[in-house]
Amino acid sequence: MNNSHPQNHDHSTHAADHPGRELEQKSRAPEHATPAIEVTGVNFKAGNSQILKDISFKVSPGDYLGIIGPNGGGKTTLIKIMLGLLKPDSGTVKYFGTDLNKYRERYEIGYVPQKASETEGRFPATVEEVVKSGRTARIGLFKRFSSDDRRAVDSAMETADVARFSKKTVSKLSGGERQRVMIARALASEPKVLFMDEPTVAVDVTTQEKFYDFLDLLNQKMGLTILVVSHDIAAVAKKVSTVLCLNQEMVCHGKPALFMKDEYMEKLYGKKVNLILHG
């Protein structure tokens, strides 16, 4: 698959779809020429099985991309490659025009892992300490925590609505609260791009709805480029501006309305899938 997809990233169209983003689009105008992320010809094999086959796509600054596909379709692998946690067999990942391996501002890439809600259960730390740790890579080795860092942490805790329980230890939080703490941690490093792997796995349906509204807010008001991996097709389709369907290879890439077509659904899941959109 090459880079020419049925939907190119035409920003005027995006802005029209999301009126709230117009302002932000203008202020970020100089970056338009360079995509926030550019994935080119990525292949990945585990043993004999091909996990990802020739994946190429671009993500524009301010885009809200949903990555969907069946289990084992390579979603998490793709994210790990894009974060530099796995090396692809071939292909490149660029951020704002710079190859990932040479991209020094890696702290500008926020990441909320899938397991966020489970493993840190017994970790002896307060919400504030975890959020502060989001600044670590930005601060570096010899510098200390400054007033700028303090402001970024406070603002991240406000945005993710965790400030009111900032002194609580993470072990005493619910799954949803812990998820928000992990987002606050990612926001504390003032990222330009935010990756989320199955963000709503550990939370109930009501919380899920609120959660996607919250992502909307981050995307539209703050202009954050968001990539969200989810098995929850309906929720993703309703919220994101672009969808990437993955099943070893890229099945489709474009507006949510496009991928809802039966042909893609069948290609992706091997059978007809009826989508029920809540709300």
Add this chain to the structure above:
Amino acid sequence: MADFLFEIFRYDFMVRAFLAGLIIAVIAPLIGIFLVIRRYSLMADTLAHVSLVGVAIGLLTNNDPIITATATSVISAVGIERIRVHGKIFGESVLALFLSASLAVASVLISMAKGYSVNIIGYLFGSITTVGTAELYYIAVLGIVVLGTLLLIYKQLFYISFDEDLARASGINTKAYNLVLIVLAALTVTLSMRIVGVLLIGALMVIPVITAMQFGKSFKKTVWMGVGFSLLSVVAGLYISYWMDLASGGTIVVVALIFFLVSLFINRKK
């Protein structure tokens, strides 16, 4: 009361044991907390057994055992970390392998150095009478190096321990920090050898930390409480071992254990 407390310091060897003990008491839980939260508690024990090989080499070759032990445990620490990173053997099995293999090698070497085997008990269980002036300096200098390095990279270690993938994704060289941590653990083990003994170092690194963790406080408070429990255990343990003529390491660890049991009791009632 004052006489009772200070009588112990009339002896130079007790002063040295106290100073060495205080240094170890501060460092052990600072390293220990990272081993505990990363589920790597067995690491301290493994490195301790490896350093026993170093002690045996020292005795055999007529070198200062603390120096050969330092070298052996640091080299093994690097080896363990490399095997772990390559992921061919499970992390835990690597530790079990090094632990039992080094004990085997140490026992062979020790039996070869028959004439010296009396000394080995002191290394196994700790012996306060054996800390010489040169050794105290060695412990102090290396202790400061360990403490300084640890303070410098504390926030990175915290971040990596919380989630290694997150840290790597944000551009932190996790491999390098992991290696530094395990080398610092190896150094701490050899510094503690004389006071606590090879078989009990792991306990001093782990028990005060899990005691502190029972209170469910912030990371910072947990660290301070861990250091506090460790200092109390070492001071009380040294007094008791002096007055009752008991092995220092065992006494220190038994005191630490009592703190742990009390903390369990207190937090159960909450």
